Amino acid sequence: MTIDRRTMLQAAGSALALTLTPATGKAQGAPFRIGALNPVTGAGSPYGSGMQKMILAAVDEVNAAGGAGGQKLEAFPDDTQTTPQAAVLAAKKLIEVNKVKAILGTWSSGVSLAVVPLTNDANVLLMNTSGAPALSVPPANAKGLSYRFQATNDRFGRAFAEIAVKEGYQRAATMAFNNASGIGNTTGFKKAWEAKGKKVVEEVVYEPNQSSYRAELQKVLAAKPDVIVMGSFLPDTTIILREWFQTGAKTKWIIPGWAANPQLIAALGLEATEGLISVDSVSNENAPSFKRYDALHQKVTGQPGASNVYAAMTYDMVITLALAMEAAKSADVAAINAKIREVGNPAGEEVFSFADGKAALAAGKKINYQGASSVLDFDQFGDVTPDFGVFFITKGKLERRYVVKI
Amino acid sequence: MAFWIELVIAGLVSGLVIGLSALSITLVFGIARFPNAATGDTMTLGAYGALIGHRITGSLIAGGILGAAAGALVGVLGYLLIFRQLARRSNVALLVASIGLGFMLRAAMGVAFGHSQSVFQLPLVRPWRLGEVPIQPNDLWLALAAGSALMVVFGVLYLTPIGRRMRAVADDAALARVSGISPDRVMIALWVLAGAVAAVAGMIAGIKTVVSPEMGWDLLLPAFSAAIFGGIGSPVGAVVAGLILGVAQEVATPFVGFTYKIALAFVVMLFVLLVRPRGLFGKLEGAR
Amino acid sequence: MEAYLVAILIITAIYVLLSLGLTLQYGLTGLINFGHVGFFCIGAYAAAILSAYAGLPVIVGFLAAIVLAGLAAFPIGLIALRLRDDYFAIVTLGFSETVRIIVTSEKQLTNGVQGIPGIPRLVDGVGILSALAVLAVLLAANGAAIYAFRRIVASPFGRMIEAIRDNEEAVKALGKDPARFKIQVLVLGAALAGLSGAFYAHYIGYVSPDQFNPLVTFYVWMAIIMGGVGRISGAIVGTALLMLFLEGSRFLRDVMPFISAVDMASIRIGAVGLALVLFTLYRPQGLMGDFTRRR
Numbered sequence: 001m002t003i004d005r006r007t008m009l010q011a012a013g014s015a016l017a018l019t020l021t022p023a024t025g026k027a028q029g030a031p032f033r034i035g036a037l038n039p040v041t042g043a044g045s046p047y048g049s050g051m052q053k054m055i056l057a058a059v060d061e062v063n064a065a066g067g068a069g070g071q072k073l074e075a076f077p078d079d080t081q082t083t084p085q086a087a088v089l090a091a092k093k094l095i096e097v098n099k100v101k102a103i104l105g106t107w108s109s110g111v112s113l114a115v116v117p118l119t120n121d122a123n124v125l126l127m128n129t130s131g132a133p134a135l136s137v138p139p140a141n142a143k144g145l146s147y148r149f150q151a152t153n154d155r156f157g158r159a160f161a162e163i164a165v166k167e168g169y170q171r172a173a174t175m176a177f178n179n180a181s182g183i184g185n186t187t188g189f190k191k192a193w194e195a196k197g198k199k200v201v202e203e204v205v206y207e208p209n210q211s212s213y214r215a216e217l218q219k220v221l222a223a224k225p226d227v228i229v230m231g232s233f234l235p236d237t238t239i240i241l242r243e244w245f246q247t248g249a250k251t252k253w254i255i256p257g258w259a260a261n262p263q264l265i266a267a268l269g270l271e272a273t274e275g276l277i278s279v280d281s282v283s284n285e286n287a288p289s290f291k292r293y294d295a296l297h298q299k300v301t302g303q304p305g306a307s308n309v310y311a312a313m314t315y316d317m318v319i320t321l322a323l324a325m326e327a328a329k330s331a332d333v334a335a336i337n338a339k340i341r342e343v344g345n346p347a348g349e350e351v352f353s354f355a356d357g358k359a360a361l362a363a364g365k366k367i368n369y370q371g372a373s374s375v376l377d378f379d380q381f382g383d384v385t386p387d388f389g390v391f392f393i394t395k396g397k398l399e400r401r402y403v404v405k406i
Numbered sequence: 407m408a409f410w411i412e413l414v415i416a417g418l419v420s421g422l423v424i425g426l427s428a429l430s431i432t433l434v435f436g437i438a439r440f441p442n443a444a445t446g447d448t449m450t451l452g453a454y455g456a457l458i459g460h461r462i463t464g465s466l467i468a469g470g471i472l473g474a475a476a477g478a479l480v481g482v483l484g485y486l487l488i489f490r491q492l493a494r495r496s497n498v499a500l501l502v503a504s505i506g507l508g509f510m511l512r513a514a515m516g517v518a519f520g521h522s523q524s525v526f527q528l529p530l531v532r533p534w535r536l537g538e539v540p541i542q543p544n545d546l547w548l549a550l551a552a553g554s555a556l557m558v559v560f561g562v563l564y565l566t567p568i569g570r571r572m573r574a575v576a577d578d579a580a581l582a583r584v585s586g587i588s589p590d591r592v593m594i595a596l597w598v599l600a601g602a603v604a605a606v607a608g609m610i611a612g613i614k615t616v617v618s619p620e621m622g623w624d625l626l627l628p629a630f631s632a633a634i635f636g637g638i639g640s641p642v643g644a645v646v647a648g649l650i651l652g653v654a655q656e657v658a659t660p661f662v663g664f665t666y667k668i669a670l671a672f673v674v675m676l677f678v679l680l681v682r683p684r685g686l687f688g689k690l691e692g693a694r
Numbered sequence: 695m696e697a698y699l700v701a702i703l704i705i706t707a708i709y710v711l712l713s714l715g716l717t718l719q720y721g722l723t724g725l726i727n728f729g730h731v732g733f734f735c736i737g738a739y740a741a742a743i744l745s746a747y748a749g750l751p752v753i754v755g756f757l758a759a760i761v762l763a764g765l766a767a768f769p770i771g772l773i774a775l776r777l778r779d780d781y782f783a784i785v786t787l788g789f790s791e792t793v794r795i796i797v798t799s800e801k802q803l804t805n806g807v808q809g810i811p812g813i814p815r816l817v818d819g820v821g822i823l824s825a826l827a828v829l830a831v832l833l834a835a836n837g838a839a840i841y842a843f844r845r846i847v848a849s850p851f852g853r854m855i856e857a858i859r860d861n862e863e864a865v866k867a868l869g870k871d872p873a874r875f876k877i878q879v880l881v882l883g884a885a886l887a888g889l890s891g892a893f894y895a896h897y898i899g900y901v902s903p904d905q906f907n908p909l910v911t912f913y914v915w916m917a918i919i920m921g922g923v924g925r926i927s928g929a930i931v932g933t934a935l936l937m938l939f940l941e942g943s944r945f946l947r948d949v950m951p952f953i954s955a956v957d958m959a960s961i962r963i964g965a966v967g968l969a970l971v972l973f974t975l976y977r978p979q980g981l982m983g984d985f986t987r988r989r
Contacts, residue, residue, distance in 0.1 A: 041521065045521045045522070046521075046522050178665065204664065205664060205665070206664045207664060207665055207667075207668055209620075209621075209624040210615075210668075211420050211423055211611055211614060211615055211625065212416055212419065212420045212614060212615075212656070214412070214413070214416035214656065215413055215416065215655075215656045215659040215660070215664070215667075216659075216664055218409060218412060218413065218416075219659075219660065222409065234523060235523045235615075235616045235618065238523065238525060238615075238616050239614070239615045239616060242530060245530050245532070246530060246531070246532070246533055246540075246542040246544060247412075247533060247540050247542070248532050248533045248535070248540050263522075263523075266525075267523070267525040267527075267616070268530065269527075269529065269530055271530065272530045
């Protein structure tokens with residue numbers, strides 16, 4: 001068989017046509033299009049696929065309940081590669097080619113800061129899970145179209161300080177991964193800690209991808225801290241704690257939950273992880289919405305829902321958006337935007353799923369969606385203030401002792 | 407004092423990884439005459455090979471052998487499929503092709519093993535104490551592994567006929583060919599050795615840190631520095647330079663900070679190239 | 695759709711500037727610059743700092759980007775003269791990594807890893823017209839660069855640098871100093887990369903250190919190797935192919951959903967590797983080049 005230029009062109013043409021007119025499914029009328037723009041590869045890759053899968057799963061859930069505001073949802077997945085340049089082009093493609101009205105699930109602050117001018121220009125909603133404070137205010141959020149489902153790094157730091165006080169620590173040191181999120185955590189901690197009249201005895205900022213962190217550790221340990229507060233990620237935390245244990249030092253650790261997780265325990269074993277304090281925004285674990293999310297997450301990823309807090313956030317994004325559409329009875333972005341706080345914040349019947357919320361709205365009630373990731377009450381900047389769960393690692397299990405409210 | 411001794415020990419262990427990878431680079435540079443940028447990804451492959459071997463057999467030694475075999479295999483395949491074809495071309499062509507090979511290896515490992523971290527499941531132990539200074543048993547084991555790898559390489563280079571031929575080619579390729587040394591056999595022996603050494607370096611790095619598809623690339627620049635610092639084509643130089651660089655990086659951090667310590671390898675390399683281009687142990691620049 | 699295509703064209707035009715710089719350095723002079731992204735980074739940060747922080751007019755940032763990137767190449771050029779070309783490759787790779795480390799560390803100036811957001815756009819306003827205006831400016835810059843390039847190649851200077859590439863000893867024997875020419879070429883290429891960086895900063899609107907990793911350098915290398923080393927048409931065609939390939943993989947997933955995005959990233963880098971190997975092996979002259987004189 002020979003392939004001549006014409007058949008090649010035809011094949012390419014039909015492939016392109018397929019691309020530009022994706023299967024719209026069984027929706028009646030034009031579906032409401034959303035972009036699932038997640039860090040599937042790059043630094044965010046441990047979370048990205050799960051985030052994207054949960055957006056798709058939540059879209060199915062909404063559609064199974066009859067759609068929102070009289071429309072089905074349709075999601076277009078794409079990858080930010082956790083880099084601003086790739087994210088900008090992906091966002092352009094989603095907005096211009098796929099004609100999405102909302103972009104959900106951008107992850108690192110750099111990516112969200114690069115994408116938000118585009119969504120603002122196109123009057124498209126952006127729901128992110130980034131920590132940088134700059135996203136709350138103009139110019140980034142000049143139009144109020146941007147919502148953040150993750151606690152800011154600053155809030156994490158404040159929670160760390162509350163915990164350190166509650167545990168009676170006096171001499172805190174910090175170690176931060178040199179990126180916006182890592183440093184955000186430890187500077188947030190430092191501010192809150194010093195406001196309580198305490199001192200940070202040593203601060204270290206370290207680089208990723210080192211073959212050893214012993215010099216960094218030694219510098220911190222030389223200050224004889226009783227607790228080390230981390231702004232870190234999984235791989236570097238694994239290496240640092242392994243080296244720390246092997247130096248024989250006996251310090252306490254407060255570590256963000258995305259780093260001190262079951263994978264860390266699996267990597268280091270029971271003895272080295274005993275007594276570590278892991279802090280995470282509480283997924284709203286006792287809420288029925290979390291149970292729904294957890295079951296769905298199990299189904300689509302095979303992992304427990306608690307293993308990826310960001311996936312809970314992206315799930316909530318879809319449900320919140322769909323409820324706002326239902327309340328607005330419209331596919332107009334401005335109308336939907338006006339309803340987001342109305343369906344998410346108090347004064348209203350607490351609802352835990354899209355179907356319940358839809359029913360309550362149909363009955364003419366006001367609703368307050370309680371998310372799987374947090375209770376989801378947005379302040380005037382579009383930020384949420386979740387509660388923070390304090391987990392102690394005991395015998396290889398993450399055991400939640402108490403919850404901190406800030 | 408104990409503070410500095412601890413730093414030096416940490417530096418020596420890091421230095422072993424740098425030294426072994428530099429050894430692989432310097433062997434290729436000395437004999438095949440180009441800087442092999444696929445060395446980093448060969449290290450990653452060795453780490454994954456050892457990880458799989460360790461998981462299956464439960465023995466680190468068996469894992470190390472499997473990893474080294476994987477590294478050697480990729481070395482030989484790279485030579486047969488790519489580098490032999492380019493033997494008459496400029497070293498730039500070879501360098502570019504080796505970058506390409508490295509990218510392909512990384513891609514294959516990304517697809518095969520995913521991007522989340524893997525770790526060697528080894529028991530962690532508290533250190534022994536020599537006075538003030540904590541000595542970590544795992545460091546000793548890693549040093550032992552690196553030492554045995556070095557002994558094998560130097561044994562092959564200096565005690566076997568093929569090693570003698572390799573050194574002859576490194577000294578003067580034309581003369582060696584005239585004396586009837588088959589370049590193909592020497593080259594295959596070279597790539598087996600270079601691949602296996604890089605793989606062992608990768609395994610040690612993997613045990614010290616975590617294994618991911620990108621790990622080898624991050625270790626490449628210090629390895630190149632050490633190879634140049636030690637003198638291209640000098641196996642002893644590569645190892646010594648690796649150890650010096652490792653120690654220098656750790657000991658310098660209290661002065662230059664944790665970010666600039668990465669740049670140290672580059673500064674050392676630049677300095678050596680400008681002041682003493684043949685490095686610590688290198689001969690004068692040979693013909694290309 | 696149109697706006698997306700314009701966006702791709704803008705990014706392509708930015709990369710063509712990078713490719714032209716490298717073509718000047720490697721294609722014409724044989725300088726193996728593996729640190730191209732370092733000059734790109736300097737340009738981007740110069741433009742970002744001066745416009746977003748200092749509030750100076752955009753044109754000042756552009757000039758600074760060109761001048762600073764060119765100046766940074768000067769000491770590198772001095773070093774280059776003393777090194778074999780493969781050593782030079784490694785040194786320049788180290789240079790670009792060092793630039794990234796400096797940008798990461800000097801927080802007062804660069805805001806460190808947080809990056810610099812809110813870099814003003816070249817053309818105000820939203821919609822396709824302003825994007826087209828940006829594209830027009832970029833095309834003009836590319837046109838100017840290409841015009842200058844051709845003038846250089848046709849000039850005695852151009853003949854000299856090609857002679858250096860082909861036979862440096864002969865040039866020395868004629869009593870000419872190849873060193874001076876090499877430095878000049880390196881500075882020119884770096885200045886082009888700096889200009890490209892300024893456009894990049896103003897287009898993306900946000901710079902942070904991790905955008906300037908060595909992969910960018912290798913993308914540009916892949917572009918000129920595919921297109922044909924040493925030819926303007928090669929730089930343009932190669933860059934267009936590169937973009938087609940990088941952006942095309944986005945659409946590939948819509949057509950072939952069974953490939954996960956994670957694998958797609960691996961496949962993307964694997965294909966870059968394969969292209970580098972295959973072109974070196976089977977078509978060293980690239981798609982557009984005759985490239986008979988070297989290798």
